[in-house]
Amino acid sequence: MSKEFKLHCFAQSGNAYKVALMLSCAGADWESVFVDYFAGMTRTPEWRQAVNEMGEIPVLEHAGNKLSQSGVILNYLADHFEQFGARGENEKREVLRWLLFDNHKFTGYLAAYRWIRSFASPQPHSEVLAFFRARAEAAFGVVDRHLADRAYVAADRPTIADLSMAGYVFYPTEETGFDFASTHPNIARWMDRISALPGWKQPYDLMPGQRIAPRQA
Numbered sequence: 001m002s003k004e005f006k007l008h009c010f011a012q013s014g015n016a017y018k019v020a021l022m023l024s025c026a027g028a029d030w031e032s033v034f035v036d037y038f039a040g041m042t043r044t045p046e047w048r049q050a051v052n053e054m055g056e057i058p059v060l061e062h063a064g065n066k067l068s069q070s071g072v073i074l075n076y077l078a079d080h081f082e083q084f085g086a087r088g089e090n091e092k093r094e095v096l097r098w099l100l101f102d103n104h105k106f107t108g109y110l111a112a113y114r115w116i117r118s119f120a121s122p123q124p125h126s127e128v129l130a131f132f133r134a135r136a137e138a139a140f141g142v143v144d145r146h147l148a149d150r151a152y153v154a155a156d157r158p159t160i161a162d163l164s165m166a167g168y169v170f171y172p173t174e175e176t177g178f179d180f181a182s183t184h185p186n187i188a189r190w191m192d193r194i195s196a197l198p199g200w201k202q203p204y205d206l207m208p209g210q211r212i213a214p215r216q217a
């Protein structure tokens with residue numbers, strides 16, 4: 001029987017992992033729809049017309065709607081499940097503030113760095129890699145300092161801001177090139193708290209697709 005939620009995703013997509021994690025932690029009735037990103041599926045006009053004109057994963061199908069942009073989807077699911085959402089106007093702004101920071105800088109640079117370091121072809125020039133690594137590290141510094149005296153990013157409990165920022169940090173060090181436990185202790189402790197949430201699973205255990213060996217850095 002068809003599930004209530006369908007998530008268009010593939011295993012290497014941390015942006016999709018944010019949504020998969022939310023669905024798993026909320027105990028949703030969901031299934032994945034495998035998108036063959038590496039075969040160019042999201043770049044075809046047919047896929048863009050039928051699924052997402054932006055050519056991006058994740059896309060969530062629910063109740064006849066197709067939603068894209070992980071932040072929008074997380075917000076929708078928080079309202080739907082009444083879980084991981086903001087309470088009150090101040091928290092709403094705080095959650096939004098971190099969602100935007102995550103999309104632009106924390107996820108933005110980490111995802112780009114992991115991609116060009118481990119999977120992209122042709123191999124990037126070393127100066128390009130160094131640029132993205134430095135930008136990612138700058139964002140990590142901001143978050144590590146923020147988490148020095150709090151358990152979660154935007155409230156006194158886990159919210160969709162945490163789930164968004166969890167998108168890429170759980171991929172293996174051999175892919176990301178970062179080992180937070182040795183460089184960013186507050187992020188590492190926050191990761192321990194996130195991975196203790198009921199329903200938490202690793203990205204490769206939540207989404208379909210072959211694992212690809214990362215290029216040796």
Ligand SMILES: N[C@@H](CCC(=O)N[C@@H](CS)C(=O)NCC(=O)O)C(=O)O
Nearest residue numbers: 013014015055056057058069070071
């Ligand atoms: N801001 C978007 C980013 C989505 C995104 O970049 N997804 C990647 C996969 S992780 C993608 O589909 N990229 C396709 C492309 O850039 O051509 C979100 O949070 O959903």
